[in-house]
Amino acid sequence: xxxxxxxxxxxGFIENMTHEDELYAQFESKPVTCYIGFDPTxxxxxxxxxxxxxxxxxxxxxxxxxxALVGGGTGLVGDPSGKTEMRKMLTIEQVEENALGLxxxxxxxxxxxxxxxxxxxxxxxxxxxxxxxxxxxxxxHFSVNRMIKAESYRMRLDSEEGLSFIEFNYMVLQAFxxxxxxxxxGCRLQMGGSDQWGNIVAGVDLVRRMRQAQTFGITxxxxxxxxxxxxxxxxxGAVWLDADRTTPYDYYQFWINTDDPDVERFLSLFTFxxxxxxxxxxxxxxxxxxxxxxxxxxxxxxxxxxxxEAVDALRASEKMFGARRISPDLLKSSTIxxxxxxxxxxAVPTTVITADQIEGGIPAFKLFALAGLADSSGAARRLxxxxxxxxDGARVDAVDQRIQRSDxxxxxxxxxxxxxxxxxxxxxx
Numbered sequence: 001x002x003x004x005x006x007x008x009x010x011x012g013f014i015e016n017m018t019h020e021d022e023l024y025a026q027f028e029s030k031p032v033t034c035y036i037g038f039d040p041t042x043x044x045x046x047x048x049x050x051x052x053x054x055x056x057x058x059x060x061x062x063x064x065x066x067x068a069l070v071g072g073g074t075g076l077v078g079d080p081s082g083k084t085e086m087r088k089m090l091t092i093e094q095v096e097e098n099a100l101g102l103x104x105x106x107x108x109x110x111x112x113x114x115x116x117x118x119x120x121x122x123x124x125x126x127x128x129x130x131x132x133x134x135x136x137x138x139x140x141h142f143s144v145n146r147m148i149k150a151e152s153y154r155m156r157l158d159s160e161e162g163l164s165f166i167e168f169n170y171m172v173l174q175a176f177x178x179x180x181x182x183x184x185x186g187c188r189l190q191m192g193g194s195d196q197w198g199n200i201v202a203g204v205d206l207v208r209r210m211r212q213a214q215t216f217g218i219t220x221x222x223x224x225x226x227x228x229x230x231x232x233x234x235x236x237g238a239v240w241l242d243a244d245r246t247t248p249y250d251y252y253q254f255w256i257n258t259d260d261p262d263v264e265r266f267l268s269l270f271t272f273x274x275x276x277x278x279x280x281x282x283x284x285x286x287x288x289x290x291x292x293x294x295x296x297x298x299x300x301x302x303x304x305x306x307x308x309e310a311v312d313a314l315r316a317s318e319k320m321f322g323a324r325r326i327s328p329d330l331l332k333s334s335t336i337x338x339x340x341x342x343x344x345x346x347a348v349p350t351t352v353i354t355a356d357q358i359e360g361g362i363p364a365f366k367l368f369a370l371a372g373l374a375d376s377s378g379a380a381r382r383l384x385x386x387x388x389x390x391x392d393g394a395r396v397d398a399v400d401q402r403i404q405r406s407d408x409x410x411x412x413x414x415x416x417x418x419x420x421x422x423x424x425x426x427x428x429x
Contacts (some may be wrong), residue, residue, distance in 0.1 A: 001255050002060035008218075010275055011268040013055050015194050017222040018204055023216045026188060027064075028189050034059055034189035035067035035181055037174065040075045041090065043101035044242035047232030047254070050270055051220045055191055059108045060117055061272070061345070067118045067187060068106050070099045074173050077166055093395030095224065105241045106302055118185065138176055141209050142202070147171055150198030171202050177414055178203030182215060191218045200213050226261035241304050248305040252313035254423075255297035260285075263292050267331070271299040277331050291326045298336040311337060316348045320414075320422055333377025337349070350424045356426075364389065371425060373417040390416040 005027055008014050017023055026032055036052045038045065045053070056066035075095045092099075103112075103119055105419075110117045133419045147153060150171065156163040181187035190200050200217035207215045221337075223231035232239050234404045239254045240246040258266055262279045267273060272296075281292045294314070302310035314337065326338045351371050365380040368389055372403075374380035389396040391403070392414050405427065407413065413425040 004059060004064065008055060009064070009078045011058075012265060013051060013058075013269065014218055016197060016215045016219045018201065019214065022214060023189070023218075026097050026216065027168075030178055031057075032189055033065045033067065033181075033185055034186040034191060035069050035178075035187050036191045037069045037071050037177065038102055038106075039071050039072070040095050040098040040102060043098045044245055045102060045105050046238040046240050048223075048230070048238070050232075051223055052191065052193070053106065053109050054270060055218075055220065056117070057272075057296065060110055064369065065117065065185075066110060067120055067181060067185065068102075068112075069172055069177065069181070070102055070119065070121045070274050072096065072121040072123030074098055074170060076120060076123070076127075077170055077173065077178060082204065092123070094125075105304075107410050108203050108306070110242075115342050120128075120181075122173075122180075123256045126173060126176070133403055134176075138179075138206070139172060141206055142172055142175075146208060147202075148203075153198075157204070174199040175203040177205040178215065179206050179210060182211065184214065189216045191219065191220070194219045195220055208343070215418050226259045243305060243309075248301055248309040249313045249316050249348055250421075251304060252297045252310070252317060253302045255300045256293050256317060258293055258296060260289055263289060263296060267292070267299075271334075273299065273333050277333055281331070285323070288327070288330065291330055294324050295331045295334045295336050299334055302335070309334065311389070320348065348422055348424045350426060352426045352428050354428050355405060358403060358405055361404045363399065364391065364396045364401040364403055367391075367413075367425065368415060368417065371415050371423040373415055373421055373423050388418045 003024060005014070005017075019174050034056070036056055038049065038052070050195075052065055056068060059066045072092075072095045073276075075090055075098075076092065088105050099121060106112075106119065112119050127310055147168070148157065153163060153168070156167070165173060173195075178187070183312075190203055192200055197217070197219050198217065204217050207213055238246075239251065243251075255266075255270075264278060267278045267281060268275065271278075281289075284292055297312050298314055301313050305313075326336060328338060349372075353370070365374075365377055368374045368380040368383060369377045373389075374383050380389075384396050386401045387395060391407070392409065393416075403413070408425075408427045411427045413427075415423045415425060417423075
């Protein structure tokens with residue numbers, strides 16, 4: 001089988017790895033079991049989690065066995081990595097509920113079940129631990145001097161809040177996860193974000209000390225846009241994989257609004273399209289570059305939400321912005337429809353209002369707040385004052401402009417906030 005490490009390198013997934021030569025040899029010789037931990041602090045993952053998710057999917061496609069480890073146990077402690085203050089403590093019930101949501105999203109990308117990937121919860125072995133035995137058997141292999149030099153701890157030690165004792169245990173617990181997965185599933189590789197380097201190396205070292213076995217670690221770079229912004233963060237907050245938090249249409253719009261310099265890189269990271277096709281995108285400009293963005297948006301939405309939702313989001317986008325011609329030769333492995341459709345706008349976020357709500361007219365700012373295009377009435381007023389509010393394509397000039405029933409064409413209105421956020425209002429009664 002082709003070496004998946006080369007494929008991940010080519011696509012931009014790898015920042016650091018331990019024991020590089022031995023790691024390559026491991027993947028050349030036989031299938032490898034690998035794992036990544038996912039923090040269950042919410043019931044949904046977001047776009048910032050896609051690099052780890054896609055890396056596990058690439059591993060599975062290359063014939064290896066991925067383990068998605070839900071941190072049900074470590075989630076009760078809280079990872080200090082990358083944080084300047086202590087995380088909110090969760091109950092066991094909250095962690096279990098969140099874990100169910102994560103499994104549903106991960107299942108879009110990774111095949112679970114007999115003979116396929118594993119979904120495990122480290123609460124199964126961390127919660128029953130006996131403290132004195134754990135300190136004697138595991139804790140004695142850790143040097144406090146080395147631990148406090150780790151970047152994840154240094155940031156907290158230098159912060160005003162400091163580092164709590166419960167969080168100080170996190171590195172030891174994560175290392176124990178690696179040892180447990182090595183013992184129970186023959187797991188040889190742990191992967192994670194660049195902020196996890198110290199925790200991953202600690203796990204590699206623990207397995208070596210206790211089992212005299214070689215294991216490995218890979219970290220991913222922090223993905224930022226060409227402007228330096230953190231990937232997956234927008235002015236409206238995180239872009240979630242849960243359709244109830246970020247609709248498939250809004251998810252599609254996030255990707256189609258990718259900056260030009262990022263298109264080729266994001267196609268490499270966030271789709272499974274062949275690199276031979278993706279490399280051709282680098283020289284495109286104008287309409288052809290925009291068509292490539294449509295393919296990126298379609299493929300990313302298809303992976304997260306399914307083919308039907310991706311097609312609906314594409315058609316809704318065409319309804320709002322016009323269809324883009326997509327050449328048969330552009331990223332030809334994509335399943336994106338290349339001919340115009342009926343341009344249904346069913347996927348555009350929609351709110352139903354009653355005739356009673358607009359009796360006598362309703363101020364424009366209240367409509368934008370009602371539709372969720374502004375977080376509050378005050379924010380809606382500022383949006384209008386700054387010239388960023390539109391109704392049926394016309395700019396709203398006054399915050400108290402009254403919208404009447406007669407303004408609804410065919411019982412609906414199209415609202416827009418800025419250049420990219422749309423909402424449809426349907427009038428009932």
